[in-house]
Amino acid sequence: MPTDYPSAPPLDVSHWFNTSEPLSLAALHGRVVVLHAFQMLCPGCVSHGLPQAQAVHDHFHLHGVTVIGLHTVFEHHEAMTPVALKAFIHEYRLRIPIGADRPATTGVIPHTMRAYQLEGTPSLVVIDRTGRIRETAFGHVKDLRLGALLGSLLSETPATLVTEPEAAARQHEPGSCHEGTCRSL
Amino acid sequence: MPTDYPSAPPLDVSHWFNTSEPLSLAALHGRVVVLHAFQMLCPGCVSHGLPQAQAVHDHFHLHGVTVIGLHTVFEHHEAMTPVALKAFIHEYRLRIPIGADRPATTGVIPHTMRAYQLEGTPSLVVIDRTGRIRETAFGHVKDLRLGALLGSLLSETPATLVTEPEAAARQHEPGSCHEGTCRSL
Amino acid sequence: MPTDYPSAPPLDVSHWFNTSEPLSLAALHGRVVVLHAFQMLCPGCVSHGLPQAQAVHDHFHLHGVTVIGLHTVFEHHEAMTPVALKAFIHEYRLRIPIGADRPATTGVIPHTMRAYQLEGTPSLVVIDRTGRIRETAFGHVKDLRLGALLGSLLSETPATLVTEPEAAARQHEPGSCHEGTCRSL
Amino acid sequence: MPTDYPSAPPLDVSHWFNTSEPLSLAALHGRVVVLHAFQMLCPGCVSHGLPQAQAVHDHFHLHGVTVIGLHTVFEHHEAMTPVALKAFIHEYRLRIPIGADRPATTGVIPHTMRAYQLEGTPSLVVIDRTGRIRETAFGHVKDLRLGALLGSLLSETPATLVTEPEAAARQHEPGSCHEGTCRSL
Numbered sequence: 157m158p159t160d161y162p163s164a165p166p167l168d169v170s171h172w173f174n175t176s177e178p179l180s181l182a183a184l185h186g187r188v189v190v191l192h193a194f195q196m197l198c199p200g201c202v203s204h205g206l207p208q209a210q211a212v213h214d215h216f217h218l219h220g221v222t223v224i225g226l227h228t229v230f231e232h233h234e235a236m237t238p239v240a241l242k243a244f245i246h247e248y249r250l251r252i253p254i255g256a257d258r259p260a261t262t263g264v265i266p267h268t269m270r271a272y273q274l275e276g277t278p279s280l281v282v283i284d285r286t287g288r289i290r291e292t293a294f295g296h297v298k299d300l301r302l303g304a305l306l307g308s309l310l311s312e313t314p315a316t317l318v319t320e321p322e323a324a325a326r327q328h329e330p331g332s333c334h335e336g337t338c339r340s341l
Numbered sequence: 342m343p344t345d346y347p348s349a350p351p352l353d354v355s356h357w358f359n360t361s362e363p364l365s366l367a368a369l370h371g372r373v374v375v376l377h378a379f380q381m382l383c384p385g386c387v388s389h390g391l392p393q394a395q396a397v398h399d400h401f402h403l404h405g406v407t408v409i410g411l412h413t414v415f416e417h418h419e420a421m422t423p424v425a426l427k428a429f430i431h432e433y434r435l436r437i438p439i440g441a442d443r444p445a446t447t448g449v450i451p452h453t454m455r456a457y458q459l460e461g462t463p464s465l466v467v468i469d470r471t472g473r474i475r476e477t478a479f480g481h482v483k484d485l486r487l488g489a490l491l492g493s494l495l496s497e498t499p500a501t502l503v504t505e506p507e508a509a510a511r512q513h514e515p516g517s518c519h520e521g522t523c524r525s526l
Numbered sequence: 527m528p529t530d531y532p533s534a535p536p537l538d539v540s541h542w543f544n545t546s547e548p549l550s551l552a553a554l555h556g557r558v559v560v561l562h563a564f565q566m567l568c569p570g571c572v573s574h575g576l577p578q579a580q581a582v583h584d585h586f587h588l589h590g591v592t593v594i595g596l597h598t599v600f601e602h603h604e605a606m607t608p609v610a611l612k613a614f615i616h617e618y619r620l621r622i623p624i625g626a627d628r629p630a631t632t633g634v635i636p637h638t639m640r641a642y643q644l645e646g647t648p649s650l651v652v653i654d655r656t657g658r659i660r661e662t663a664f665g666h667v668k669d670l671r672l673g674a675l676l677g678s679l680l681s682e683t684p685a686t687l688v689t690e691p692e693a694a695a696r697q698h699e700p701g702s703c704h705e706g707t708c709r710s711l
Numbered sequence: 712m713p714t715d716y717p718s719a720p721p722l723d724v725s726h727w728f729n730t731s732e733p734l735s736l737a738a739l740h741g742r743v744v745v746l747h748a749f750q751m752l753c754p755g756c757v758s759h760g761l762p763q764a765q766a767v768h769d770h771f772h773l774h775g776v777t778v779i780g781l782h783t784v785f786e787h788h789e790a791m792t793p794v795a796l797k798a799f800i801h802e803y804r805l806r807i808p809i810g811a812d813r814p815a816t817t818g819v820i821p822h823t824m825r826a827y828q829l830e831g832t833p834s835l836v837v838i839d840r841t842g843r844i845r846e847t848a849f850g851h852v853k854d855l856r857l858g859a860l861l862g863s864l865l866s867e868t869p870a871t872l873v874t875e876p877e878a879a880a881r882q883h884e885p886g887s888c889h890e891g892t893c894r895s896l
Contacts, residue, residue, distance in 0.1 A: 197425075197432045202387060215855050232428035240382075240425060243417035247382045247523075300763075300770050303858020304865070311866035338432075393670075400670050485578075485585050488673020489680070496681035567795075567802045572757060602798035610752075610795060613787035617752045617893075708802075 169255030205278030354440030390463030539625030575648030595624035724810030760833030780809035831894035
């Protein structure tokens with residue numbers, strides 16, 4: 157296992173849904189974690205990302221994978237409020253734990269989304285058993301490829317301790333939704 | 342053409358989107374009108390109903406059919422506000438004219454939805470060239486069947502005047518969303 | 527109804543399947559007829575054309591439409607024999623009547639396919655109640671559009687007699703299958 | 712890695728397609744092998760199995776996985792001949808190596824299919840780097856699950872030698888195709 161993967165920043169969440177208590181990555185060490193960053197009004201999240209996140213949960217929860225939805229609102233903040241998210245979760249029958257990313261005090265990008273330097277929604281972050289980010293993908297990731305990554309990470313023993321590198325900063329301009337993805341960076 | 346179809350009640354809309362001026366059924370006499378009643382958080386509306394409404398518009402607008410979206414909110418009113426609908430229309434790239442059904446002063450069913458006695462969302466109402474309701478369907482209508490109805494109605498001359506029957510009142514209890522539809526009656 | 531549509535040539539079929547006796551267009555006057563020309567090894571026919579033909583049969587057979595499959599083999603003749611077609615019909619659970627277009631004595635294009643000047647497979651030919659060709663389409667036709675044509679043709683009274691025009695000859699070079707269609711002209 | 716997986720029997724193939732020379736499992740030691748058993752007239756193979764096999768090839772061939780199609784004809788032998796298979800491979804643009812399983816001298820089940828005790832088509836056999844059968848599945852396997860298995864097997868070092876267990880004989884009656892699968896056992 158390579159030792160130069162960045163450590164996953166903590167989740168900074170203002171509201172949790174579908175969980176009786178807040179989730180923390182630290183408490184999930186030993187498990188593989190899949191973060192699905194979405195917005196409830198992002199078409200590609202609704203048609204592909206969230207069904208995939210739910211399917212990953214259904215297939216792999218008992219085998220060591222925890223899926224967490226992260227509602228990373230960076231546009232239309234007035235429409236995608238926690239109360240709206242609650243109705244969305246209800247209507248779409250989502251059962252995975254979902255956290256509302258904490259809104260920024262300045263700017264439009266919420267805290268966790270900024271910490272992970274996500275480009276937009278849907279984004280997928282896959283974190284290994286030791287809390288390192290092994291993949292960050294913007295847009296749709298095919299099930300075959302995601303499955304292979306999970307199969308590989310589940311095969312790793314969580315023993316090895318790894319050092320903390322700096323993640324190279326990405327510098328793009330924010331965009332908007334097109335062809336199923338919504339870009340913020 | 343049978344003469345016992347009910348006259349379509351007027352649309353009672355609080356906000357219009359994608360149109361420079363309010364639409365009225367009276368002004369559309371001579372055209373076939375397809376009303377697509379939806380809620381922005383209704384999964385079956387998002388996955389099937391609205392894409393079909395948009396496709397009907399794209400195929401038939403030049404041939405005598407007007408498609409109107411009707412946002413008939415009967416649940417989660419706090420989440421499906423006009424400002425949220427505006428963001429939804431933007432993100433889903435909807436181009437058909439859409440009216441927000443006027444909220445009830447008492448009860449949860451908005452005005453136009455009540456006047457048409459719709460069971461829930463998605464619902465489709467097809468109105469002939471003379472302003473008569475020729476079909477009301479709750480749930481998904483197959484493209485072949487909807488196309489056939491439109492082809493048939495477009496073949497009718499708008500000449501004949503018809504008398505106004507009473508629509509039989511339906512008496513069901515309101516339910517909620519399941520398997521792609523959201524029921525209100 | 528326009529009077530300049532070509533009369534549909536008779537079907538020249540060597541083997542019939544799913545019917546106790548040969549079908550003739552003459553005997554179907556008064557009904558709308560949909561011919562679906564296909565090859566059993568044409569991907570677009572298998573994935574879209576034949577399911578659509580079966581759906582048209584299921585929706586409209588009781589309402590005046592007869593669907594006929596026409597196996598128009600113009601390539602891989604050694605693979606798409608009647609015995610192979612019989613197995614194909616069995617495995618794909620096809621229930622519409624299907625005729626094997628009579629092989630040419632010279633050249634590769636079978637008789638009926640040549641008479642109708644079809645470009646390849648899948649092709650759709652829609653014949654009105656009076657036996658006139660109202661549409662010939664190569665490739666996938668959307669359900670909405672096909673439904674509308676059928677709805678319109680079913681609205682026509684079969685009374686009017688029409689005169690027989692010449693169909694303009696089309697002159698293209700034969701090609702092969704790509705993007706779901708197989709071209710012969 | 713468990714040591715009680717059965718050794719994969721050799722492939723007994725009468726014709727190879729899409730490969731300049733016959734493939735042997737022995738020569739593929741060190742790689743993960745996916746066998747996709749299909750029949751060209753099996754609907755579930757055409758709609759799901761073969762596209763998945765091709766996708767696995769496209770995603771994983773460079774990363775240690777070899778996909779092999781195996782045409783295991785156990786019904787309609789007269790329709791699914793090697794010449795018909797050749798046309799099928801051409802029309803469906805298949806690029807994976809495909810072997811025609813050697814027909815039985817007695818009975819309908821071809822040699823390799825019998826050696827692997829496959830129930831029907833589509834079937835998937837996944838063989839690890841040491842030549843052991845790690846999964847045999849009849850019917851559709853989800854991409855997420857197949858991906859995870861491949862990711863896990865690719866993580867194994869091919870070093871360990873394993874002993875050869877007996878595979879428990881299955882005793883079912885042969886059936887036929889339904890709901891996308893064709894059963895032989």
